[in-house]
Amino acid sequence: MKQLVVAGCRLEYVDYPAHRAGLPTILMLHEGLGCVSMWRHFPQRVAALTGCRVIAWSRAGYGHSQPCTEPRTLRYMHREALEALPAFLAGLEIERPLLFGHSDGASIALIFAGAFPDVPLGVIAMAPHEFVEDKTLAGILAARDAWTATDLPKRLARHHGDAARVFAEWNDCWLAPGFREWNIEEYLPAIRCPILAIQGEDDEYATMRQIDVIAEQVPDTMLLKLSECGHSPHRDQPVVVLWAVDMFVRRITGRPVGQAEGRGNA
Numbered sequence: 001m002k003q004l005v006v007a008g009c010r011l012e013y014v015d016y017p018a019h020r021a022g023l024p025t026i027l028m029l030h031e032g033l034g035c036v037s038m039w040r041h042f043p044q045r046v047a048a049l050t051g052c053r054v055i056a057w058s059r060a061g062y063g064h065s066q067p068c069t070e071p072r073t074l075r076y077m078h079r080e081a082l083e084a085l086p087a088f089l090a091g092l093e094i095e096r097p098l099l100f101g102h103s104d105g106a107s108i109a110l111i112f113a114g115a116f117p118d119v120p121l122g123v124i125a126m127a128p129h130e131f132v133e134d135k136t137l138a139g140i141l142a143a144r145d146a147w148t149a150t151d152l153p154k155r156l157a158r159h160h161g162d163a164a165r166v167f168a169e170w171n172d173c174w175l176a177p178g179f180r181e182w183n184i185e186e187y188l189p190a191i192r193c194p195i196l197a198i199q200g201e202d203d204e205y206a207t208m209r210q211i212d213v214i215a216e217q218v219p220d221t222m223l224l225k226l227s228e229c230g231h232s233p234h235r236d237q238p239v240v241v242l243w244a245v246d247m248f249v250r251r252i253t254g255r256p257v258g259q260a261e262g263r264g265n266a
Contacts, residue, residue: 029105114187200229
C-alpha cells in the first residue's frame with residue numbers, strides 16, 4: 001500500500017503498473033462505504049486484462065486514509081469531485097485519466113467530468129446516482145437496520161480505521177431531510193468524453209432510471225444492464241464487467257478487439 005499527502009491529508013492507494021505503453025491510467029473511485037481493500041483483487045484484474053496502469057485510493061476518512069478535518073455536508077461528493085480528486089491527480093501527475101467509479105465514486109466521476117470536460121478520457125460509471133429515489137432511501141434505511149442487527153459493523157471494521165464514523169457519516173447524510181433534493185444532472189450535458197454506464201437489474205439502491213438519464217443527456221454513452229445483479233456489479237457479474245471495461249478501453253484507445261495482451265487475463 002502506498003501513501004500520498006494531499007492538502008495535508010495522508011491518503012492510501014494501490015498502484016498497478018501498466019504493461020502496455022500508450023494506454024491511459026484508470027483511476028478507481030470507491031463506493032460510499034468502500035475503500036481500497038474493499039475492491040479486493042478487482043483493480044489488479046482490470047490492470048491485467050486491459051494493460052493499463054490502475055490506481056485505487058481511499059478517500060479521506062475511508063480505509064486507513066487520514067480523516068477529513070472538515071465536517072461532512074450534503075455536498076460531500078461535490079467537494080470530492082471539485083477539490084479532492086483534482087488534487088489527487090495533480091499529486092500523482094496524472095493528466096488524462098479514465099475514471100472508474102462505483103456508486104458514490106461514480107457520482108463523483110460524473111461531477112468531475114462535467115466540471116472539467118477536457119480532463120477525463122472516459123468515465124465508467126457503475127451503479128451511479130444522479131438523483132435520490134424512493135428506492136435509494138429504502139436501501140439506506142435497510143442498511144441502518146443491518147448496522148444494528150447484523151455483523152455489518154464487524155465486517156466494515158476489517159477495512160476501515162473508524163468503521164462507525166464511515167457508516168454514520170454516509171447513512172446520516174443520505175437520510176438527512178435536505179438530501180432528498182440532491183441532484184447532479186446539471187453536470188451531464190457538459191460531459192464530452194465517452195461513458196460506460198453499468199447497473200444491475202436488482203440494484204437495491206436504484207432503478208435503471210439512474211443510467212438511462214445519462215444516456216439521454218450524454219450522447220456518447222454505452223449502457224450495460226445486468227440481470228441477476230445488485231448494487232455491486234463487479235462482485236455479482238465480474239466476468240461481464242471486466243469484458244465490458246476491456247472493450248471500453250479498446251474503443252477509446254483505438255485498439256483492435258482480439259489483439260493479444262502482454263500478460264494476464266480475466
